[in-house]
Amino acid sequence: MNREEEIVYQFLLDKNYEDVQHEPNCLGNNCNIPPDFSIKGNIGIEVRRLNQHHFTESKIEPLEQLDYNLIPKIDSLLKSYNNSQFEKSSFVTINFKRPIKADKNFIKKLKQALDEHLKSLSTSKILHFGNLTLKLHPASTSLGSAYHLGAIVDSDSGGGVVSNIYRNLEIVLEEKQNKVRSHHNRYDSWWLILVDYISYGLSTHDLEQLNALPQFEHCFDKVLLLSPLDVTHVSEVNL
Template sequence: MNREEEIVFNYLTYKAYEEIQYEPNKQGNNRNIPPDFSIRGSIGIEVRRLNQHYITSAKTEPLEQVDFNLIPKINSLLKSYNKIDFDKSAFVMINFRRPINPNKNLLRKLKQALDDHLDSLDTSKTLYFKNLKLEMLPASTVLESAYHLGAIVDADSGGGVVSNIYKNLEVIINEKQTKVNPQLEKFDSWWLILVDYISYGLTSYDLQQLNSLPPFEHSFDKVILLSPLDLTHAVEVEL
């Protein structure tokens, strides 16, 4: 199993699904026949990472190679502010470009700046840290935390959290639909589980925004986004 398949297998085990089989259609050395997993022999499950790529003349690398080190740390820092008393909230827009090193020194500076802004959540403010910029914008309603991740703008790609997921979902769903089409009749139901390296776990607010967008045509009965950081954080999208 690759890393994403291991994450999904652990998720299926955590959910206590019965008769989980890995690569049920494997034929000899040919392991590229869907699905990646089956449940009770009747549900076929395809697995993939939900990601973007950074392409230059010198190399091609997954954007999450940097994102995985940076975004979860900032998001975790923002969520830590749900443990304090607050009566206002602010959206935090993250804008960054490579190279960037999300080390302890940077995180200390971020926390100090966020602490200093707590008394001014109803005003806008922009913080600059070399190749990283945080923009705080007042929210019209009180959210789950004093700070809420509103958008991630990767200067090497760009886009808000929801729009990025929506754009990449279309590509991935079409890709996976083509792959499973020859095997559709072999299973009563098909699921697509995507390990989410864009938001690392959608909030209820973001999921509502995503589900309000026009749906795609496909044959999957479930499309699930699973956080690579938390097996308990999985959401089903209605696209």
């Protein structure tokens, strides 16, 4: 099970559902066959994380897609300056927005700028690289490395909780509906349980606002938002 499936499995156990099976249609090494779980063999349950996406005219991609590509590369670059010869260190704040092409040339430019700043670690500086900014601020002492990652700011994240959930629900519903379409007649009922990494658990007021918005067409009998922090905090979405 992946992390989201483990959270949903704990939720199903907490609800005392009987005969819960994980990947009931798994055939040998091919386990990418819906649903992710079944209850009593007649309810199919699909699982997914509910996350934010970046929208452009040409494509839609999860916000974390760039995070996973960009942040580890910068973090690795900063750690490459791990040298005790520096009397002081510099805190680094990463601020970025999309699009960014985090290729070798991009990281090379960052390294050149950081190399240059080694001469003046005791001063503050802001480095601009298109849609990415590095804010360098001197620490009061040495932290074991010339540069220490202090904060990461993704300027594309955030915004209103209800509007973000509504916008990203449309993407997730379409994706999951396409996945289960050819298997739909195998089960009497289909549920979609989304581990909510946008609100981390909707309030009653936010759920009322969300359910008052125009409905989407989809094939699921239940759509549930489940907090990744508390499996007892679940909200049923009437969309």
